[in-house]
Amino acid sequence: MSRLGRIRAETSAGWRSFVRRRTAVFFTFFFPVILIVIFGALVRTDPADGGLFAEPAAYYVPGYLAVVVLFTPLSRMGSEVARHREGNRFEKLATTPLTRGEWLLAQTAVNAVIIGLASLLILGLVIILTGAEIVFAPILIAYVLIGVVCFCGLGAILGSYTDSQDGAIAASNAIGLPLLFLSETFISLEQLPGWFEPFVNLSPLTYFARGVRAATYAEAGVADVAGIDPVLANLGILVVVAAVVFAIGARSIPRTD
Amino acid sequence: MEAEAVVEARGLEKSYGETVALSGASLAVEAGEVFALIGPNGAGKTTLVRALTGTTEPDSGQARIMGESPTAVDRGRLGVLPQDFTPPDRLTAHELLAYYAGLYDDARDPDDVLADVGLADTGETWYEDLSGGQQRRVCVGATLVNDPDVLFLDEPTTGIDPAGRRTVWRLIEDLAASGTTVILTTHDMAEAQRLADRVGLLASGSVIARGTPDALVSDHGGSSRLTIETTADPAAFDDLEHPVSRPERHRGRSAESAVVVRDIDPEAIATVVDYLERRSLEYTGLTWAEPDLEDVYLALADRAELERTAAVDDVADQSDAVEAGETA
Numbered sequence: 001m002s003r004l005g006r007i008r009a010e011t012s013a014g015w016r017s018f019v020r021r022r023t024a025v026f027f028t029f030f031f032p033v034i035l036i037v038i039f040g041a042l043v044r045t046d047p048a049d050g051g052l053f054a055e056p057a058a059y060y061v062p063g064y065l066a067v068v069v070l071f072t073p074l075s076r077m078g079s080e081v082a083r084h085r086e087g088n089r090f091e092k093l094a095t096t097p098l099t100r101g102e103w104l105l106a107q108t109a110v111n112a113v114i115i116g117l118a119s120l121l122i123l124g125l126v127i128i129l130t131g132a133e134i135v136f137a138p139i140l141i142a143y144v145l146i147g148v149v150c151f152c153g154l155g156a157i158l159g160s161y162t163d164s165q166d167g168a169i170a171a172s173n174a175i176g177l178p179l180l181f182l183s184e185t186f187i188s189l190e191q192l193p194g195w196f197e198p199f200v201n202l203s204p205l206t207y208f209a210r211g212v213r214a215a216t217y218a219e220a221g222v223a224d225v226a227g228i229d230p231v232l233a234n235l236g237i238l239v240v241v242a243a244v245v246f247a248i249g250a251r252s253i254p255r256t257d
Numbered sequence: 258m259e260a261e262a263v264v265e266a267r268g269l270e271k272s273y274g275e276t277v278a279l280s281g282a283s284l285a286v287e288a289g290e291v292f293a294l295i296g297p298n299g300a301g302k303t304t305l306v307r308a309l310t311g312t313t314e315p316d317s318g319q320a321r322i323m324g325e326s327p328t329a330v331d332r333g334r335l336g337v338l339p340q341d342f343t344p345p346d347r348l349t350a351h352e353l354l355a356y357y358a359g360l361y362d363d364a365r366d367p368d369d370v371l372a373d374v375g376l377a378d379t380g381e382t383w384y385e386d387l388s389g390g391q392q393r394r395v396c397v398g399a400t401l402v403n404d405p406d407v408l409f410l411d412e413p414t415t416g417i418d419p420a421g422r423r424t425v426w427r428l429i430e431d432l433a434a435s436g437t438t439v440i441l442t443t444h445d446m447a448e449a450q451r452l453a454d455r456v457g458l459l460a461s462g463s464v465i466a467r468g469t470p471d472a473l474v475s476d477h478g479g480s481s482r483l484t485i486e487t488t489a490d491p492a493a494f495d496d497l498e499h500p501v502s503r504p505e506r507h508r509g510r511s512a513e514s515a516v517v518v519r520d521i522d523p524e525a526i527a528t529v530v531d532y533l534e535r536r537s538l539e540y541t542g543l544t545w546a547e548p549d550l551e552d553v554y555l556a557l558a559d560r561a562e563l564e565r566t567a568a569v570d571d572v573a574d575q576s577d578a579v580e581a582g583e584t585a
Contacts, residue, residue: 013356096360256314
């Protein structure tokens, strides 16, 4: 029971703390909604006309999902770590049996629930507002979960190396925004300079976007990776990256001053 | 160093850049003992507690808890209340204690802990809506959920009203009576005097005095004194058989408004009153007091501060001399 019990206690406290911050709850769900309304319904996808949204609506589904899978963990984890540091909570937790990995896992579980709900909302809105025709593949759940693990780890790293909540949020925005737009989410590789491709391949969000696109929109023609089906191959890469980032994130969490 | 020490520090040193927080701090606390660390702000109390609990790594020296390194010791046997600790503020007092209890395999019922810290009636109130003193008592409760063998409390009663403070004091006394080893830091000398079996005075990163409160008072507290509220000159008391002087400290009032008669028993007060009457020396009040831990603290902390200042001045003088030599 012990490890599970500790994670359950931390998850329960984290969940209660989150849902009782109504402003945070509201904007967590409002942010992706407003993005879909602006880009999907107001700017509109127009495949025949070129420009920013030149692809069919289904092409952008990974981008909309990426908004919550990337930004929510980055900003929430960054500020949560900073808040824990400011309140000397890690100093307290360091003297309990809870390990840093367990703490991060519990916070990741809270984020997974929040982001899972937000993802459902996004998929519904994308279909209703943009008319996107997508396949609901169960592997989408795995992509969202692994993406959350990866970016919770990154958020923990940011929170550990910034000196305040404000700093953590600013850093998460500064890192999140370029990642969001330069990871084959909204902008395809063909729209970027050729020399930029290696940088796109360095972003974990790229593998999320390619894999989700391959799973939900077969017509996109996502390429195989070393002869392996792109849905599985990109998930595999994302799993490896997530494991590394999560481990670094857990180690970054301060146990001492 | 005592053989049965449950908590030990040997020559701990820790610096943060140019600031020396610990400079060879050593202490040993025995099982079931309540040990109070007192000392001025910046003396190194919190850093010493952190070094002992493994939440800071000393630059050198050794810390042991129950014979083990602080980071290797069984966490289930420790209870730690950090200074300036703020738990998640939108959980109720009961939820907070249940949360921390959930981190241990063998934890106490949160309701019992709430009752222990005198908050049985406020268990369903969010932490952020509690008063400062109630919040601190919840934090104390969070250290007790695992029924620890060794308890570190960094300023446990800061911000707590007198009644709440007495609740915490009784709690600590009960814990000590049941065999829990308690290390606490405090600025409240009454708290240290009441609770501590032994007291360590920390100044400039070192434990400069330690012992039972009575022993410290006996060794460093000075003598009993009778304070006479009078503007008369101490020279007017030359014929009195006790030494008389102006007070070094006079509770915020001018030292010129009182004289202090030292080494005087309560039975001798009548002779002083007779003396005042015979010489027609006007006075507005008499206060007799035995020395206490506050006198020890002020005497030793003042001395340590003077020594530290003198040392800094010496270094500055030497530096000036070197610079002057180079210029010449």
